[in-house]
Amino acid sequence: MKKVFMGLLVLALVAGLSYWFFPMTIQAGLKVIKTKLLDQRPHYNVADRLNQFGDVAAERLRPYFQQAKLDFPPLALSLLAFKDTKRLELYASDAQGSWHFIRSYTIQAASGVLGPKLREGDKQVPEGIYQIELLNPNSLYHVSLRLNYPNTFDQQMAVRDGRTQLGSDIMIHGKNVSIGCLAMGDEAAEELFALAAWVGTEQVKVVIAPTDFRIKPASLSANLPVWTESLYQSLNVELTQYPPVAAPLQGLPQVSTRHLN
Numbered sequence: 172m173k174k175v176f177m178g179l180l181v182l183a184l185v186a187g188l189s190y191w192f193f194p195m196t197i198q199a200g201l202k203v204i205k206t207k208l209l210d211q212r213p214h215y216n217v218a219d220r221l222n223q224f225g226d227v228a229a230e231r232l233r234p235y236f237q238q239a240k241l242d243f244p245p246l247a248l249s250l251l252a253f254k255d256t257k258r259l260e261l262y263a264s265d266a267q268g269s270w271h272f273i274r275s276y277t278i279q280a281a282s283g284v285l286g287p288k289l290r291e292g293d294k295q296v297p298e299g300i301y302q303i304e305l306l307n308p309n310s311l312y313h314v315s316l317r318l319n320y321p322n323t324f325d326q327q328m329a330v331r332d333g334r335t336q337l338g339s340d341i342m343i344h345g346k347n348v349s350i351g352c353l354a355m356g357d358e359a360a361e362e363l364f365a366l367a368a369w370v371g372t373e374q375v376k377v378v379i380a381p382t383d384f385r386i387k388p389a390s391l392s393a394n395l396p397v398w399t400e401s402l403y404q405s406l407n408v409e410l411t412q413y414p415p416v417a418a419p420l421q422g423l424p425q426v427s428t429r430h431l432n
Contacts, residue, residue, distance in 0.1 A: 316342060
């Protein structure tokens with residue numbers, strides 16, 4: 172009986188170790204494979220990328236700036252992204268600080284629903300006013316611009332709610348796949364990447380809103396945090412700086428049922 176008991180104990184230990192050890196081994200192996208694959212890809216810096224596609228991007232962009240009667244490249248940029256219409260609008264500043272519409276892009280993919288990002292893994296595109304903190308010339312999604320999410324407001328609201336693990340690495344990038352990022356397609360990503368490099372990331376603002384509050388009332392659904400009202404008010408005020416561009420409203424999803432004053 173003692174031998175049988177010891178045999179069962181050994182089997183149990185082996186089974187337990189297999190359950191815990193091998194998944195970790197598999198995950199570690201996959202991580203090593205991913206690292207090896209990344210190491211085999213070409214490594215670029217920002218200047219390399221501008222040498223690759225900067226001239227072509229400038230050729231595509233320059234007519235839009237000429238139409239707006241602005242210098243190219245401009246002094247400052249703002250990117251306004253609207254989640255319900257999957258539309259990103261590019262604005263540039265003149266010497267007096269006034270904003271002028273340049274062109275719009277279709278957002279190829281933006282995961283999640285209307286409402287702010289609350290935690291890591293919720294696949295939400297954040298909502299708020301952000302800066303570009305990094306240009307990544309070696310993105311898995313061609314090239315990318317990383318936002319400073321979570322910003323100060325996001326962090327303050329997380330403390331208020333008692334939330335942790337807010338997530339990070341929110342990008343504007345190429346391709347057409349999104350897990351909380353704005354996927355613009357490669358050509359649009361090249362233009363935005365090049366513009367941010369020419370202007371300087373500190374001169375680029377990104378505003379992400381559930382809808383265009385300039386042409387549609389700001390509103391709040393019942394299942395969103397109470398502080399979303401304050402967030403949408405600030406987005407509403409921010410958007411008033413930019414002359415609105417006419418866009419069809421028919422068939423757009425509703426942001427909420429309760430209007431904000």
